Amino acid sequence: MSVESTAMAFSTITGSVSLVLSDAPVAILYHFPVNQAHDGVLRTLDFICDTVDTSSASKPGKGKRKSSLKSHGNHSYFLSGGESFLVKMVAPLSLLLIVAVTIRAALYRSSLAELIAERVEVVSPITAWKRVIEGLALLDLGVSPYSGDVFHETPLIIYLFHFLVDYAEITFMLADVITAVALYMAVKDFNKQVFRKQKFSVEAERYPADCLELIRSPTEMFYIPLKVAMFYLLNPFTILSCVAKSTCGLNNAVLSLFILTTIKGNVLLSAIFLCLATYQSIYPLTLCAPAMLYLMQHQYVPVNPRRAAFWWFLVQYLFMYLGSLFVIVCLSFFLLGSWDFLPSVYGFILSVPDLTPNIGLFWYFFAEMFEHFRLFFLCVFQINVFFYTVPLCIKLKDQPVFLMFMQLAVISIFKSYPTVGDTALYLAFLPVWSHLHRCECLLHTWVRSGSTGSTGNIFLVSCVLLACSALFPVLWHLWIYAGSANSNFYYAITLLFNVAQILLVSDYFYAFLRREHHLTAGLYLKKKDGSEATLVLK
C-alpha cells in the first residue's frame, strides 16, 4: 500500500517541525536607518483615536481627520463602555446567539441530525454521543461504563449526563453559547489591553515613526469580539459538531472559559478550568505555558528564571493546577469506585487503539504499521503535540495570547482523535489577528516586499480547507458505500486538510512575527548597500 503517501505524511510533519524549530524564523537581513522624516506624534494620536461612530465605518474615506480632542471623548467608550455600547454590541450578540440557537434547533429536528451524528469527521470514538448513551446504559445497569471498549469519556461527563440526558440538546447548545460568549468577553478584554499597551507605546514614542500604519485603530478593533463569536457560532464545523452532540462542544466550552479567566487575570479559576480541560483530553496541558506567561505579565511578575518571584508564581500556579487535577481525579474515583477510567480514557487517548478513520494523521499510519514499530511511532506522534511548546514559548513569550492560539491549533492538528469541533475553536480566533492581513497589504503597498504578503497563502489555504471539507464525505461515500475508491483516497484528503491547517497557522505565525519586527525596527528595511531588504522565513 502506498509508500508515497506515508512518505508524504512524514515530510509534512518533519517539514512543520523544521518550520517551527528554526528558532529565529525572521532572518533580519540588514540594518535599518531611522527614518525621521515622517509626521510626528500628532498624526499618530489622531490616527489611533479615530472616531468610532458608524458613519465613518460604513463610509470609508470621508471625514477621516477629526480633531484629536473630539475623538478622545469618543474613544473613551471603547475602553469603558456604556449606554451606546449596550445598544451596539449586546444587541448584535444576542441576535447572533438567537440565530445560532435557531439553526441548531432546526437541525436537531431534521433528519440530518442522525446522518451528521454518524460522520467520522464530526465525532471521534471519544466524543461520540452514541457511546455516551451506551456508557449511561451500562452505568444504569450497575456495570462499570468502561467495561467493554465502547465508552471513553471521562467519569464527570457521564455523571453530568446522568442528570442531563433528557436535556442533551439544550446542554450542547448552551455549551456553544457559553463558548461564544466567553470568547467574546475574552477577546474584548484582550483587545482593550492591546489597545492600552499600544497607546502607551505610542505616547512613549516607542514605535519607529514610519510604522504608524501598522498601528491598530479602535474602529477596526471594535467589531472583532463580535466577529469571533460569529466565527465560532456560525462556523459549519461548530454547527455540525453541536448537532452531532459531540462532547467536543463541552471541551471547547471549558477551554474558552479557561481563556476568559486567564485573560481576566483570575489565577485560581484559570488553573481550575485548565485542569478541567486537561482532565477531559490531556492535551490542553500544553496551554499551561501561555497561561502562566500571560498571568505573570498581568501581575507584573518578571518572566525571568533568575528571579525568585518567577519561580514562586510558577509553584503557586502549578500547585493550584495539579491540586485541582488531583481533586478531580479523586472525585472521579469516588464517583465510580474504581480506577477503570484511567486506562480507558487516558490510555485510549495516548495509545490510540481505535483506528477508525478521522481527520487526523494517526489512523492510517497505525493501521499500516508493523506492530513492533508501533510504540516508537506512537511516541513520535504524541510528542508532536507537546514538542512545539518550548520553541513557541521562547519565541512568543511576550505575546501569550497568540501563543495560546498557536497551541490550540497545534493540539487540534496533532491530537490523536481530532474532530472538526476542535478545528472550529482555533478558527474562531482568526478575526483577532485580522490586522495581520492589513499589515501585509500595507507592507505590500509601501515596501513592496512581497506581492500579497505571506497572508496571500491564506487564500490558497482556505480554498484547500474548503475543498477538503467538501471532499471528505464524497470520498467516504466512494470508499465505504460505493466500494470503488479506497482508504488511500480518504487519507490523501486528510493529509491535505492537515497540511492546509499547518500552512494556515504558520502563515499567521510568520505574519505576526513580521509585524512585531516592523514595529520595533521600522517599516523600511535596508540592506547594507542601501537596497530594499526583505524578510524571509527560513
Place this chain on the structure above:
Amino acid sequence: MGLLSDPNRRRALINLLTRLNAPICALCYFAGVCWFMGLAFEPFTLRTYMSENAMGSTMVEERFPSGERALATGKEFAAHKKKVGGMPVDWLVKTMQARGLEVFTQSFSRTLPFPDENKERYIVKGTNVYGILRAPRAPRTEALVLSAPCSPGDNNNQAVGLLLGLAHYFRSQVFWAKDIIFLVNEHDLIGMQAWLESYHHTNTTGMDWSPLQGRGGSIQAALSLELSSDVITSLDIILEGLNGQLPNLDLANLFYAFCQKIGVLCTIQGRLQRNDWDSVSGYSHAVQTMMLMVMKQASGRPWGDHGLFLRYHIEAATIKGINSFRQYKTDVTTVGRLLEGMFRKLNNLLERLHQSYFFYLMPSLSHFVSIGYYMPAFGLLAVILLLRALDLWVQLVSPPAVAVDGVGDVAQSSPGVLSVLTPLVISHLTGAALYILPTRFQEIAVEHFPVSETEAVVLTVIAVYTAGLALPHNTHRLLSGEGTEQGWRVLKLVAVLYLAVLLGCTALINFSLGFILALTLVPVAAFVTPHVPKTLSAVVLVILSPAFTLLFSVFFFQELEEMPVSFQDGWLLYLSVISQGILDHHLYGSLVYPLIALMVYPCWLLFWNILFWK
C-alpha cells in the same frame, strides 16, 4: 516552503499568472479538450487484462448442452405470459420447483410520483419470482445472481427460457461453492429495486414490498440477461449503473475473455471493435464508442437491470443478445455455455472483485482508460477556475488606490456580506423551487391547464427554470443598494470557488457528468464580468446553461446512436428525458436531478447575476 514563503519568487509567480491569465486559461481549456479526445486514441490506452487471480488462471470447461430445450421453455413461458397477461407466477414457481430450486415469490407495489409516459405505467403492482440453488460444497454464505426481466410483449422470453435451462443444468452439477439465485423480476427496475431492498433490509425510496421468505448468502456478483431472439449475432455488455457507477473492470474482462474463447462476437455500446486504430475512421469509431459511454454514464441512470446492484457493492452487468443482419449466427446453446463459464469463474472467487479498476472509460472492449489518465483532462479544466479565482483574489487584495488610512482600506475590501449573501440565498431558493415545485404542484397544474400530469411536471420545470433567469439579478438591489465594483468580484470569487468544489466532487463520483458540466460551465465562469457586452454574453450564457447542455446532449446522443432526430422529435425527446430524470430520482434515488437543481443551476445563476450586476 520556499516558493510559498519567499516573497520575491512568489511575487514573480503570481505576476506571471495574473498577467497571462487569459492565455493560460484558454490554453488549459484547449489542452483539456485535446487530452480528453486523445483518450480514445489506442496507443494512449491500456489493454484490458484480468487482475483477479481466482478468475485468471483457473480452467473451466463449459458443457451446457440444452439450448433447444431452453428455447422450448421460453416459448412455454411466452404462452403462459400471454394467457395471464403479465407475469405467470404459478407456472414459474412450478417450473422452478420442478428444476429442484427453493422457490419464493415477492410482491411489491409502487405508485409513481407521476405517470411514466415512456413505459405507460403509473400504479405498478407486480411479483418477483426467484429460486435459490443451494451451494452443495460450501457453507451458504455467498451468492451469485442471474436475473432476467419479465418484459411486456414478446421481449425477453428466450432469456427466461435460458435462465430456467441453466438452472436445470446447474442443479445437476456439484461444484457450486456459492448459492445461485435465479431471479425473474417484473416491471424491470422497479421489481429489481423491490427485490434488492428487501434482500438487504433497506428501504430508501418508500416502496411497498413483502419481505423475502428465503435468502442466500451475501451477493458477490450478478448478471442480468436480455435475450429476445432464438439466434443472435453478437452479445453486448452494459456496464453503466445508477449515478454513473461502474462494476469492477474484471467483470467486463471476464465477459470479453469468454467471448474470445467461445468465439462469439462481443460489443460494448453496441459497437464492435476495430483494428485499424491508426486510420481516421478507426479513431473516430473509438471516440464515438467512448463518447457513448460518457453520455450514458453522465445521465446517471441505470442502463440495464444490473444498475441497481452496484449500489449494494455488488459487481453486476447486463448481457444483451443482439440479432442483426450479419451472416454469422450464434445459437442459444453457445450463449448458455458462455454464461456457464462466467458463473463457474465467479464461483471460484475467494473475495469480492476488487483487484481491477472501478473508474474507467472504454473506447473498445479490449482497451480502457483508467482514472489516472482521464482525470488530467478534468484537472486542466478545473485549473482554469483556480486561476480565475487567484486573479480575482489578487485584484481584491491589492489596494485599488493607495489608501492612506487603514480604515478606509478595510471597509473597501469588505463590500458587505449582504450583497454577496443575497444572490447566493436567492439562487439557492430558486434551485430549491426547481427541485420541489414540479412534483408538488402537478395536481394544481392539471386542474387549471389542459395538460397531462407528466407534461405538467416537465413544463413546470421549464417554467421555474426560465423564471429563475428573471429573478436574482433584480433582487440584490432591493436589499443592499448599488452593487460595488468590489462586490461583484467577491461574488464571482465565491461563485468560482463554489463551482470548482462542486465540479470536483461531481467528477469524483461521476466523471462523465463532471466533465460535461465543466466543459460548458467553465467558460462561463471564466469570462463573465459586468463589463462584457450584455446581449451577446447573455445569449452565450444561456446557451451554455445546464438546460441547454442537456438539450445538446440529447441530440448528440442520438447522433452517436446513429438515430438522428429532427428538431421536433428531439424536443419531445428532451421533454421525456427531463421527466425520466425526475422519475429516476424518485424511483431509484438517482442524484443527477437534485444535483442539477439544487447545486449546478444556482451556481450558474450566480454567474447570470454577475453579468447583470449594477
